[in-house]
Amino acid sequence: MRYKTHIVSSLTLGAGLSIILSYPFHIAYVIGISFGSLLPDIDEPKSFIGRRSFGIANYVKNRYGHRGVTHSIFAWILVSLISFIYLSPLTVGISLGYFFHLLGDFFSVRSIPVLAPFNTDYAKPPFAYKTGSLTEDILLYIFTFLLFYFVFILGQLHIYLVQSTAELIVSTVHILFELLHIINSL
């Protein structure tokens, strides 16, 4: 799955969960899901996140290979445990996004080694799409449509999203002013 499909499909599933569980569709949750949905590909220097990883991707790929241990259920548990040290919409989003990435790759032809590093066999999903194929394009269109439907129509999630974004901007500006004040009084 390409990075756009990962982000959009993860946001769609995240929006669906938000509606079902009445979990607030906070801007930090959206950012967390987007980041988490790219994170497992930190094992590939040519991936979207790998190209921006300051060499970390090279290290991970050399050591573990692409679609190795970062694409396992144990990596997801580890990322979630680290995230939940500070429980927030951001960290819940990261954990969910990571999980949705694994789900997306699970259903690709190559699939993922679900139980790595203990069992490095790749799963055999009941049906699979080919990465970069027309099927993936169609999936991207369907997820994009569903995302808009969930956010703007079914869940009206955009209202809280806009509100939380405004709050984030206001508090960031506030912190910047506080910092300026401190610097000026030195």
Ligand SMILES: [Zn+2]
């Ligand atoms: Zn992947």
